[in-house]
Amino acid sequence: MVELITVGLTPPLLIAMAFSLPIFTLVVKRKLFYDIYALVALTIALILSLYNYYLVFYVVRGPIIYPFGGWPPPVGIVYEVDTLSAYFGIIVSVVMLLIGIYSVWYLRGVSGYEWYYTLLLGLEAGMIGCIYTGDAFNLFVMLEVLSVAAYGLVAFYRTSHEAIEAGIKYSLIGAVATTIYFIALVFIYGAFGTLNMADIAFKSRTASEFPFSGVIVGNIHLASAIALALSMWAFTFKAAVVPNHFWLPDAHPAAPTPISAALSGLVVKVGVYAIIRFLYTIYGLDTLQPISNVVSIMMKVLIVLGMVSALIASALMIVQTDIKRLIAYSTIMHVGFIVTGLSLGTRLGLEASLYHTINHAVGKALLFLSAGVLINVARSRNIDELSGVGRYLQLTTLTLILSILSLEGLPPLAGFFSKLLLYEAFISSGLAILAVVLIVSSAFALLAYIKLLYGVYFKLPTREFNKVKEEWVYLTPLLILTALLIVLGITAPLFVNEVLSRISEELTNPMKYIMAAEKVIRVLGG
Amino acid sequence: MDVLTLTVFTTTLMLLVGLIVLISYLVVRKEGSSKSGSEPYLCGESMDDFKAYISVGSSNLYWGSISAILKKFYEVLRDRVHTGILNDWLVLMSLWFFTAVIISFMVVFVGG
Numbered sequence: 001m002v003e004l005i006t007v008g009l010t011p012p013l014l015i016a017m018a019f020s021l022p023i024f025t026l027v028v029k030r031k032l033f034y035d036i037y038a039l040v041a042l043t044i045a046l047i048l049s050l051y052n053y054y055l056v057f058y059v060v061r062g063p064i065i066y067p068f069g070g071w072p073p074p075v076g077i078v079y080e081v082d083t084l085s086a087y088f089g090i091i092v093s094v095v096m097l098l099i100g101i102y103s104v105w106y107l108r109g110v111s112g113y114e115w116y117y118t119l120l121l122g123l124e125a126g127m128i129g130c131i132y133t134g135d136a137f138n139l140f141v142m143l144e145v146l147s148v149a150a151y152g153l154v155a156f157y158r159t160s161h162e163a164i165e166a167g168i169k170y171s172l173i174g175a176v177a178t179t180i181y182f183i184a185l186v187f188i189y190g191a192f193g194t195l196n197m198a199d200i201a202f203k204s205r206t207a208s209e210f211p212f213s214g215v216i217v218g219n220i221h222l223a224s225a226i227a228l229a230l231s232m233w234a235f236t237f238k239a240a241v242v243p244n245h246f247w248l249p250d251a252h253p254a255a256p257t258p259i260s261a262a263l264s265g266l267v268v269k270v271g272v273y274a275i276i277r278f279l280y281t282i283y284g285l286d287t288l289q290p291i292s293n294v295v296s297i298m299m300k301v302l303i304v305l306g307m308v309s310a311l312i313a314s315a316l317m318i319v320q321t322d323i324k325r326l327i328a329y330s331t332i333m334h335v336g337f338i339v340t341g342l343s344l345g346t347r348l349g350l351e352a353s354l355y356h357t358i359n360h361a362v363g364k365a366l367l368f369l370s371a372g373v374l375i376n377v378a379r380s381r382n383i384d385e386l387s388g389v390g391r392y393l394q395l396t397t398l399t400l401i402l403s404i405l406s407l408e409g410l411p412p413l414a415g416f417f418s419k420l421l422l423y424e425a426f427i428s429s430g431l432a433i434l435a436v437v438l439i440v441s442s443a444f445a446l447l448a449y450i451k452l453l454y455g456v457y458f459k460l461p462t463r464e465f466n467k468v469k470e471e472w473v474y475l476t477p478l479l480i481l482t483a484l485l486i487v488l489g490i491t492a493p494l495f496v497n498e499v500l501s502r503i504s505e506e507l508t509n510p511m512k513y514i515m516a517a518e519k520v521i522r523v524l525g526g
Numbered sequence: 527m528d529v530l531t532l533t534v535f536t537t538t539l540m541l542l543v544g545l546i547v548l549i550s551y552l553v554v555r556k557e558g559s560s561k562s563g564s565e566p567y568l569c570g571e572s573m574d575d576f577k578a579y580i581s582v583g584s585s586n587l588y589w590g591s592i593s594a595i596l597k598k599f600y601e602v603l604r605d606r607v608h609t610g611i612l613n614d615w616l617v618l619m620s621l622w623f624f625t626a627v628i629i630s631f632m633v634v635f636v637g638g
Contacts, residue, residue: 225633228630246608250610383584
């Protein structure tokens with residue numbers, strides 16, 4: 001029973017803490033209170049996520065389910081945490097806590113910190129909700145929770161024209177994307193008679209009766225084909241895959257730096273998660289014909305889009321003058337690699353993509369947060385105006401360099417191993433051209449990173465930065481993230497064998513996910 | 527009428543209403559109104575950045591290669607694709623949307 005509570009508790013607790021935070025503004029004015037409040041909430045989320053991970057991987061050794069209100073689906077909503085959800089939950093909660101600690105430093109002297117923390121907690125609630133839910137409609141709801149918080153955070157600097165414009169454009173197209181996903185759900189419900197993920201997964205593979213929701217009620221082939229097309233469009237927007245990436249290079253630089261780290265490191269990964277959930281669990285290559293054909297074709301299209309993303313983004317990285325914009329394009333490139341890997345349809349491709357997901361989340365958060373310190377000191381995002389500032393912030397620059405080296409793929413840092421695994425996956429799938437694109441994109445990105453490092457460290461300072469002093473408040477998350485990059489790198493074989501292979505095994509054979517839900521539904525449905 | 531047919535019918539109806547509204551707008555809108563939509567936007571790519579500094583800055587490191595070899599490529603990528611204009615984005619995003627829908631229909635009805 002304890003495991004049920006921890007699964008069901010995490011997103012509602014975060015939402016409750018986010019929504020109750022503004023009430024305190026009526027009586028408490030001290031920033032310290034809100035810093036502690038947010039850190040406590042983020043720490044609780046991390047503890048719960050760690051516990052859920054421990055249960056799924058080592059105790060239950062299978063999915064754990066929480067039915068809200070004790071109602072069986074499709075009447076009630078269930079949260080179902082399998083190895084994939086537990087893995088993504090850990091990534092989100094660890095990085096978000098470190099971003100929270102960094103925010104304590106970042107928000108000094110910034111007004112509106114109470115709204116910042118409200119939205120930050122809302123953002124994490126949305127992300128964890130998307131990851132934990134076992135209901136396709138609840139995924140839509142949680143995507144909205146996540147998106148509304150993200151729109152608000154992008155436009156946090158209300159006096160900045162750029163932030164307002166980026167926020168409006170992001171929210172306009174984001175609303176279109178979630179609406180399109182909603183229409184996809186209408187087709188799914190119209191044909192399957194349910195929105196429970198395990199239920200849909202079962203019916204798309206057998207077309208037979210599932211407990212409580214009964215038999216299929218429409219043409220599941222046509223509905224699934226339309227739903228897959230619409231949902232992939234919506235999820236590629238969330239993941240910022242070309243051509244649905246345009247919002248990202250505007251939104252990420254305009255947002256406060258810790259939010260840029262969260263958006264680049266985590267929010268786009270929710271899109272990646274949803275793509276995996278739809279292409280492997282709900283549907284998959286083992287579904288009935290012609291659904292499996294649609295899945296196969298969608299995967300091929302995503303391979304093309306992923307590689308185009310990598311090439312275009314890496315080419316655009318070279319010509320950037322804004323450090324945050326350069327890093328934002330790097331995110332599009334890495335998401336391109338991840339989406340290409342998972343779309344190969346092989347276990348190796350999945351493992352490589354999942355490995356690159358965590359490495360990119362950690363590396364990109366570190367890069368953004370380190371760059372944020374330099375920006376804060378130089379009071380500019382222009383690489384030329386950051387000239388030599390890194391010389392005054394030795395530790396911060398060291399973490400910046402290590403994050404770049406990891407993202408570029410230098411051993412023994414984590415990024416090297418995931419890129420190597422991606423390379424192997426491409427070659428073993430007989431798609432050598434993808435390996436070439438991986439190398440060419442990385443080479444383009446290297447040119448951009450050299451420009452960045454030359455600007456912030458090797459170039460002589462054009463002005464004095466005498467009163468600069470490094471502080472442990474922001475160094476702590478930077479050093480922890482750096483340590484994570486090293487640990488993830490040197491434990492690569494163990495990590496792949498113990499964690500990633502289990503996730504890829506469950507994803508390519510989703511019966512465990514389906515049967516866990518069926519068991520609970522039989523009990524609840526009577 | 528079964529649920530799926532009803533869903534397709536309702537969605538098509540919504541599309542028709544949307545098209546009627548769009549056509550009505552196009553018919554009645556005033557001559558001389560903005561067609562490019564570029565004026566209100568601040569974001570997007572700009573080539574002017576290269577001219578901003580007298581000395582060679584880090585942002586100009588690859589200026590030679592870019593202007594000599596990749597000028598056309600970047601002109602298309604920055605000035606035509608990544609304009610920062612919402613209308614331009616929507617055209618490209620719609621292409622992916624309709625491609626996905628058409629592909630899925632073809633697989634179901636023609637076979638894949």
